[in-house]
Each structure stands twice: as C-alpha cells, then as structure tokens.
Amino acid sequence: MQFIDLGAQQARIKDKLDTRIQGVLAHGKYIMGPEVKELEAGLSEFCGARHVLGCANGTDALQLALMALGVGQGDAVFCPSFTFAATAEVVPATGAVPVFVDVDPRTFNIDVSSLERAIEHAKANGLRPTAVIPVDLFGLAADYTAIEAIAAAEGLKILGDSAQGFGATYKGRTTGAIGDIATTSFFPAKPLGCYGDGGAVFTNDDDYAALLESLRVHGKGNDKYDNVRIGLNSRLDTLQAAILLEKLAVYGDEIEARQKVAERYSTELRELVEVPLVPEGQKSVWAQYTLKLRNGQSRTAVQSALSDAGVPSVVYYPMPLHMQTAYKEFPCDPSGLKTSEDLSHRVLSLPMHPYLSADDQGRVIDALKSALQAAVA
Ligand SMILES: *Cc1c(COP(=O)(O)O)cnc(C)c1O
Numbered sequence: 435m436q437f438i439d440l441g442a443q444q445a446r447i448k449d450k451l452d453t454r455i456q457g458v459l460a461h462g463k464y465i466m467g468p469e470v471k472e473l474e475a476g477l478s479e480f481c482g483a484r485h486v487l488g489c490a491n492g493t494d495a496l497q498l499a500l501m502a503l504g505v506g507q508g509d510a511v512f513c514p515s516f517t518f519a520a521t522a523e524v525v526p527a528t529g530a531v532p533v534f535v536d537v538d539p540r541t542f543n544i545d546v547s548s549l550e551r552a553i554e555h556a557k558a559n560g561l562r563p564t565a566v567i568p569v570d571l572f573g574l575a576a577d578y579t580a581i582e583a584i585a586a587a588e589g590l591k592i593l594g595d596s597a598q599g600f601g602a603t604y605k606g607r608t609t610g611a612i613g614d615i616a617t618t619s620f621f622p623a624k625p626l627g628c629y630g631d632g633g634a635v636f637t638n639d640d641d642y643a644a645l646l647e648s649l650r651v652h653g654k655g656n657d658k659y660d661n662v663r664i665g666l667n668s669r670l671d672t673l674q675a676a677i678l679l680e681k682l683a684v685y686g687d688e689i690e691a692r693q694k695v696a697e698r699y700s701t702e703l704r705e706l707v708e709v710p711l712v713p714e715g716q717k718s719v720w721a722q723y724t725l726k727l728r729n730g731q732s733r734t735a736v737q738s739a740l741s742d743a744g745v746p747s748v749v750y751y752p753m754p755l756h757m758q759t760a761y762k763e764f765p766c767d768p769s770g771l772k773t774s775e776d777l778s779h780r781v782l783s784l785p786m787h788p789y790l791s792a793d794d795q796g797r798v799i800d801a802l803k804s805a806l807q808a809a810v811a
Contacts, residue, residue, distance in 0.1 A: 435785055435794050437746040438623050442789035443688070447680050454676040467672030469679060474634070476682050480601065481610030483636035485643035488670030489650050492597040492619020495633035497524040498668060499615040500565070502635075502645040503591045505530045509564035510556035512590075514544050515754040515766070516774040517569045520619075521595050522755050522764075531561055534756040534766040539773045540711040542724065542781075543576040544568050546584060552767040553588055559765060565591040568613070570599025572750070572783075573625060573692075573721035574712060575609050593617070597633075598721035600626055601689055605715045610636040615646075620670075620678060625692075625719045626685050628674040691788035692720040695795055699723055699784060702799045706806055707731070722750055723786040726777070731806060733782060739805035745798050748783045 444451065458467060474486040489495050505511060509530035513522045516537045525532040533556050536548035544566075553563050566585060568576035576594070585592050594613035596602070602609045610616050618624070620632030635646050648654050653665030696718070700709040708726035712718050727733055733749070740747045754774035755761045784798055 435744060435746065435797065436787075437748060437785050438787045439789055440622060440627070442787070443681070443684075446789075447684060450680045450683075451677060454680055455673065458673050458676045464672050466669060467675070469672050469675040470670055473670075473675040473678050473682070476679060477610065477634060477636070480682065480685070481608040481636065483611040483616065484638045485636065485640070485646075486610075487635045487643070487646050487650060488675060489633045489635060490668040490670065491631040492595075492617060492621060492624075492633040493520040493524060494666060494668040495617035495619065495635045496520065496567070496593065496595060497527060498635055498646055498649050498666065499593050499617055500524055500528045500530070501649050501665075502615060502642045503565055503593065505564050508562050510553075510561035510765075511564060512549055512552055512556075512566040513755070514567075514569050514571070514774070515756040515771045516542060516751060516777055517571060517595070517755065518597070518751070519755060519758070519760075520597070521567055521569055522761060530564065531556075532761070532764050533561070534754075534761070534764060534771060536767055536769075536771040536773050537571075537777070538577075539777070541574060541577070541713065542571045542710075542777065543574060544581065545773065546577060546580040548767045548769070548771070549581070549584060551769055552765075553584070553590075555765060555768050561765075563588050563590055565593055567593045567595050569595045569597075570602055570609050572710070572724050573599050573602055573719040574710075575599055575602045575604035575612070575716055577713075578604055578607075578612050591615075597621070597624060599719055600624075601685060602719045603717040611638065614639065615642055620674065625689070625721050626678070626681060628677050628681070630671070630674055632670050632674045632678065634670070688788035689717075689719050692786065693717070695786060695788075695790050696720050696723055698795050699799065703802065706803065720786055722783040724750060724781050724783045726780045727782060733780065735808065736782065736802070736805045739808050740801050743797070743801035743805070745801040746785060749781060750783050751781075752778055754778050
C-alpha cells in the first residue's frame, strides 16, 4: 500500500496524458506555450478567481505574491507556526519579518485570537503589520471570515497559502478565489500535482495581476528585454501545464473520492482517536488525513506497529517553525504557541488518495485498531 498512489491516477488518464505530451513535443513551445494559458483559464473557471498565473513552484508563488503586495523592510507578516517551512521562508527574502501565530487545535489552521495578540506584539516592537498568510493546512480552508474581519480592521493584506488546499470550499467560496492573492503548489504529492515542480498565483485584482505577470518574467515591461522592476524567472513549464490540464479534468471527481475515504476513516476511528474536524459550511480536499493520538497512545509505537502491518504513516509536522533552527529568532505570539507544540507530538497522517481501495481502507483501519491496543502505555 502506498501513502499517496500517483500510479493509480496515471493509469486512469494515461492515454490522455500521452496525447497532451506528444502535442507539446509537436509544437515545441516549451516555455509559455498555449497549454499554460489554457490551464490558467481552466483553474480560473474551477475556483472563480479572475486572474491565474502559472509559476515555477508553490514557494515562488508565495514570493511573487509578497513582491506584488509590496511587502518589505519594516513589515510584519503573520504566519502559522504549524505548517511547511515554505510559508514563512519567503518572508525574510523580501526584507520583512515573519511573526508566528498559533493554530486552532481542531482545524490545525490559524487561531485568530493568537493572530490578534501577534499583531499587538509586532506593533509594540516597531514593526508595521502588513500581511497575513493563512495556510489551508491538510486541505482544509482557514477561517477566512474571521481573518478578513481582523485584516480589514488592521489594514492587513491576505495571502492565502493553498498549496495543500486548492479547490477546498469555504462558506460558498473556493480557495484560490479567497484573499487579496492566493497561491498553490503543483508538487507531485499535492492534491493537484504535476510531474515535477509547478505552482500558481491567483487574484481578483487587475493591478496585482499585471504586477505578477511582470514579476514572473524578470520584471519585464513591454518585453523581457525591457526590465522595469526586479523580478524572478518563475514560469510554469508548458509540459507541466499539459499534464495538469488532464489532471484538472478529473480533479473534481477526485475530491469527491477523497471525501469517501475520509468519511470512512472518521466513522470507524472516532471512538479511538481524535479525528480531523471539518467545520460546518466547509469541504476539505484532504491533502492529508491527519488524526491526533490521545494521551497515553505512543506515536512511535503506533507507527512501528502500522509499519509492521504494511501500512505507511507520516508525521506532518514533527517540529513547528518557531522552534526550528532557521526560524527560532523571529517574533511570536507572546502567549506562546502551545497548540503548535502539542500537535507536533500527537499528529499522525494516514494513507490518503482518491484511489485508495475499500480493502486498503479496511486494512488501514484494522491495523490502526490493533496498533492502538498494542501501544497503550
Ligand atoms: C508544499 C507547500 C509549499 C511549497 O510548495 P513547493 O511547490 O514545494 O514550493 C508551500 N506551502 C505549503 C503549506 C506547502 O505544503
């Protein structure tokens, strides 16, 4: 059994992928070919964002977004600590300071009371609160209504990091179309992944879109030999766009298949562990199915028993960012980031992908049940 089975998806759409790839080899427009525009239009239709720009990866997408928002020296950018490093990594590169915020113990996403404390702390330390990067962790959208209220009151821009959550629904909206700018990653293991590196930036704002268009091609003006600002070289390869077009065609269907896996896990495991919460009015794209072990349930013992039963499991994330060597000197919510720290000791992610068979789901559930019995301290 695989943790994420990309082979099963490939088998489903193999002929279509082959045709698309041959099409690119035939026209030879490897950089910014017609498939890039076609994909951008498809992504725009899927989530409802007015502008979509492909780029080289999800980390560049965040960096391009911060550059378009004009974030720089003296600015504070608020990030959750319980996330992948890329969320915060892009901030110091702009000259701004990442300020770490705690997460909600049930959704794993930004805790707005911690955000408010972190904003006050940043101001008291002479920083200008400029932007917040909510992360749609494990496929579940952050609590955008609450974040939007704080952002409006404080004049913060919202940059949604939807690397794991593109296509999730939140109170009638879809991630990608939420926030001043949103970003995603097409890293192969993400819910919508390509066969290499790739990413995209989304916005409803025409001015940001024009800036992003320039920034991704060396800060171009009329053409790439007319350089009007400092930019990046960050384009999505035509071949990756061609592959993504066929993956996007089945993505809606795959999101539904992921719901079924998650529902079965939660129904059968609810009594034994803390299963992930999806608040009313939301739908996760289940990048990960992440449960929390209870006190006395040893994660090391559970993982090794699962592994003996042939069931892979992964810990996302074993250490929150504010404790990492590279990030520990940056400011945090002064009340501490207790939930991020607690989660790092208790979370465990189970195999999750749209093609996980009913038999394999049963094997995961049975293996976890026996692992928990064996692992009671
Ligand atoms: C994967 C990921 C990124 C970065 O994406 P890359 O395409 O690997 O650069 C950013 N943020 C989060 C939350 C991610 O999971």
